[in-house]
Amino acid sequence: MLELRDITAGYERRRPVVEGASLILRPGESLGLLGPSGCGKSTLARVAALLHRPDRGTVTVDGRTATGFRHRAPRSLRTAVGVVFQQPRLAADPRMRLRDLVAEPLRATGRRAEAAAAVAGLAERVGLGADLLDRRPHEVSDGQLQRACLARALVLRPRWLVCDEMTAMLDASTTAALVGVVEEYRADTGAGLLAVGHDPVLLRRWCDRTAHWKEITGPP
Amino acid sequence: MADPLTAPAWRPARGRRGRRPGRRASGLRLWVCAAVLAAAVLAVLLVPPLVRLDQQAVDLSARLLPPSPAHPFGTDDLGRDLLLRCVHGLRVSLLTGVVAALAATVVGTAVGAAAAALGGWTDRLAMRVVDGFASVPPLLLGVFAVALFRPGVWPVVVSVALTHWLSTARIVRAEVLSLKSRPFVDAAVSGGASRWRVTVRHLVPGVLPQAGLAAVLMVPHAVWHESALSFLGLGLPAHQASLGGLVQAGRGSLLAGAWWPTLFPGLFLIVPTLAVAGLAAAWRERLDPRRRSELIP
Amino acid sequence: MTDAAPALDVRGLSVRFRMPGGRYVAAVSDASFRLAPGSCLALVGESGCGKSVLASALLGLLPGNADTAGSAVLPDGLDLLGAGEAVLARTVRGRRIGLVPQSPAAHLTPVRTIRSHLEEAVRELAHPSASAAARGRRAAREAVRAAAERAAERAAFPASHLDRYPHELSGGLAQRAATALALIGDAPLLLADEPTTGLDRELVHRTVDELRAHTRDAGRALLMITHDLAAAHRIADTVAVMYAGRIVETSPADAFFGRPGPRHPYARGLLDALPERAFVPIPGAPPELGALPPGCAFAARCPDADARCRTELPAPASGVACHHA
Known part of the structure; x- marks a missing residue:
């Protein structure tokens, strides 16, 4: 289970962006969270990925309640949730070749030896050619870079995936391709998915169920 | 409808053409500065070992000779050849300047990056220390640092480093703070990277170009700081000719109508430092994102 | 045609x-x-x-x-x-040519209000003050102000938000402000x-x-x-x-x-x-723009491609550039 209970979060004191948001994801379930731009859904996505400490509320991943966020969260809990962001340009370290970008989580967790094989397999899976892996982010298109970012999110085989407007910058074909990759991964591993977005047509097609922002926030 | 099989008639894009001369001028400046600096470095590296003349050789029969073919820069009040003294002085000044700038950059980058990466109390404490140092006039702080030791090269290096790491620490901290809020850092954290790894792999490499630029810009400052100390008689011992010491020594001869013992060391101080500053300006232009983004859509 | x-x-x-x-x-x-x-x-x-x-x-x-x-x-x-x-x-x-930009919030100067953006564009592009200038500077200023408000109204930008800064606007309003700017020159x-x-x-x-x-x-x-x-x-x-x-x-x-x-x-x-x-x-993936194939660029991904597609560039005919259309 991925459980967010009564989350209030923001970036300034007394000006919360998210107020009293709660949602529960069962193992293997996919939930599409719909909301207008600027409503705070990206902040909630960061909280769900243990990347932002909420002012109030708890996050529980597979029965373990997070006691800290970002670096204070235990590594095994942090890496249980993979995350893909809206803008691949900002989500990729501009100095790294795509190969290193995808392998970085393995190296960071001391699994350097698996990197070469894992990167090759994932590149194939997300549709990145071998020649693209040796380029840096400014040498590839948005779509190609987002493919690499998705591969990076999957390389540690997380049990949960948070996709924050993953396809907002992409054309129809790349959108369909990346959604296909996510669904293939979920079919293989039984991972759960929280997809945040503003396109009801896409999220209804993609996810088991969708919820509107208004339904999950406010007084419980 | 144009026929796709015929080769198109290419012409350079109009519109922004007006910007090109500026770019060419900046290229020229880059080359002139690089050439001047290369000449200075070569002279400093090659002249002392190759020319087996003693810059200390005192010849009281040749005191304060004006520039001539035998002594292109003339001689000083002890009859020493000024060209040789200037080259040796430049060597000492550049060496202290470069080493001090490097030391200041390493310290400043480490403090700035650590403060921004750790945040909280560490950050506040580090920045108060920086403010504390910055509140003391730099030359006073430098004089104080030199006064603690016996005259020599290392006290001067310490003095320069102590007064110059502050700006680098501030620049690096600001850059790291802005990088820290980018999603790619979020992605690294989510991928299990430790605080140390995020700092060393993702944050510091991102600020190195800025820190490097700050280091290059610091070299002229460091050279001038050393010269100021030597001019005050607090720098290097008299037998180690530094440019500041030479200007100071030549000052006495000005009243005797001898301009060359002041002018030539002064030029040796000004021209290479301007060249370094010019190089730094060209580097900064390269860092400008507007120029970097023009490669390809 | x-x-x-x-x-x-x-x-x-x-x-x-x-x-x-x-x-x-x-x-x-x-x-x-x-x-x-x-x-x-x-x-x-x-x-x-x-x-x-x-x-x-x-x-x-x-x-x-x-x-x-x-x-x-x-x-x-x-x-x-x-x-x-x-x-x-x-x-x-x-x-x-009026340009409606991709990210309007980035297109607007952050330290100036929407009104000041619009008035500047009016002064530069529309010259409503030419006739008013004869009646003094005050009249000219009034004319610019009125023209800016009309421009905002045309793009359905609410007059109550004219004195706000770009970061105080929602995405939709920033887009309208940018559209209002693009329309001023009546391109x-x-x-x-x-x-x-x-x-x-x-x-x-x-x-x-x-x-x-x-x-x-x-x-x-x-x-x-x-x-x-x-x-x-x-x-x-x-x-x-x-x-x-x-x-x-x-x-x-x-x-x-x-x-x-x-x-x-x-x-x-x-x-x-x-x-x-x-x-x-x-x-598949699109080809590199630096190394385009000799034939149709889509041939490698196309279900209908044949030998001709791979070697011969299809010329556009009645709106389609495809050998099989």
Whole structure:
């Protein structure tokens, strides 16, 4: 289970962006969270990925309640949730070749030896050619870079995936391709998915169920 | 409808053409500065070992000779050849300047990056220390640092480093703070990277170009700081000719109508430092994102 | 073909970038289209296919390492590709072509209010003060102020928000402010570069409907560059599909999105990838613009490709560049 209970979060004191948001994801379930731009859904996505400490509320991943966020969260809990962001340009370290970008989580967790094989397999899976892996982010298109970012999110085989407007910058074909990759991964591993977005047509097609922002926030 | 099989008639894009001369001028400046600096470095590296003349050789029969073919820069009040003294002085000044700038950059980058990466109390404490140092006039702080030791090269290096790491620490901290809020850092954290790894792999490499630029810009400052100390008689011992010491020594001869013992060391101080500053300006232009983004859509 | 002089007539427009080592990147190849007054052309394609480069070429905003070929002619005969910077700056941008930018919040100066943006544009472009100036500076200022308010009203920007700064506006209002700015010069041609990226669906619909009102009803022409097919469907009279720097299909929007549907296999694939349709991606990846194949650029991904497709570039015929259309 991925459980967010009564989350209030923001970036300034007394000006919360998210107020009293709660949602529960069962193992293997996919939930599409719909909301207008600027409503705070990206902040909630960061909280769900243990990347932002909420002012109030708890996050529980597979029965373990997070006691800290970002670096204070235990590594095994942090890496249980993979995350893909809206803008691949900002989500990729501009100095790294795509190969290193995808392998970085393995190296960071001391699994350097698996990197070469894992990167090759994932590149194939997300549709990145071998020649693209040796380029840096400014040498590839948005779509190609987002493919690499998705591969990076999957390389540690997380049990949960948070996709924050993953396809907002992409054309129809790349959108369909990346959604296909996510669904293939979920079919293989039984991972759960929280997809945040503003396109009801896409999220209804993609996810088991969708919820509107208004339904999950406010007084419980 | 144009026929796709015929080769198109290419012409350079109009519109922004007006910007090109500026770019060419900046290229020229880059080359002139690089050439001047290369000449200075070569002279400093090659002249002392190759020319087996003693810059200390005192010849009281040749005191304060004006520039001539035998002594292109003339001689000083002890009859020493000024060209040789200037080259040796430049060597000492550049060496202290470069080493001090490097030391200041390493310290400043480490403090700035650590403060921004750790945040909280560490950050506040580090920045108060920086403010504390910055509140003391730099030359006073430098004089104080030199006064603690016996005259020599290392006290001067310490003095320069102590007064110059502050700006680098501030620049690096600001850059790291802005990088820290980018999603790619979020992605690294989510991928299990430790605080140390995020700092060393993702944050510091991102600020190195800025820190490097700050280091290059610091070299002229460091050279001038050393010269100021030597001019005050607090720098290097008299037998180690530094440019500041030479200007100071030549000052006495000005009243005797001898301009060359002041002018030539002064030029040796000004021209290479301007060249370094010019190089730094060209580097900064390269860092400008507007120029970097023009490669390809 | 319409009889009226087109608001923009682009013929054989090509852009290439000179790269280090004598290589070339062919960003746009031989693009041709005509845009009639009062109509809207949506240029669709994936990111990196060259559509933004085409927009930059029309506005004279290409970087120094670009070469162009072909022509892009305005009704009065001015060729945008041959015009110098001075002509473009003084008589084209804002006056004959209005630009609706991709991210309006970034397009506005953060330290100035929307009113100050609008008034500056009015002073530069509209000169309402010429007659008022005779009646003194105060009257001239009043005229500028009134014109700025009218401009805001035209783009449905609420007068109550005129004194706000860009960061105080929602995405939709920032988009309206940018549209108001683009409309001030009363340019007969609007160029919208990805105006809906990052906006939510309702906002996309509203932005697109407003742009449409400013074009069709006001007799302006609109060139909209987008990767959002739903937005293109809502606004366009004509759809041009770009792939690897070439316009591979130009079709009336009704036929393209309805029946008989797109004729080029790439365009068919793009539509089939929509979540409301088959939601199936086109297999493979687009070719590098620096190393285009000799034949059809889509051949490697195309289900219908044969030997001829791989060796011979299909010439556009009745709006489609495909050997099998």
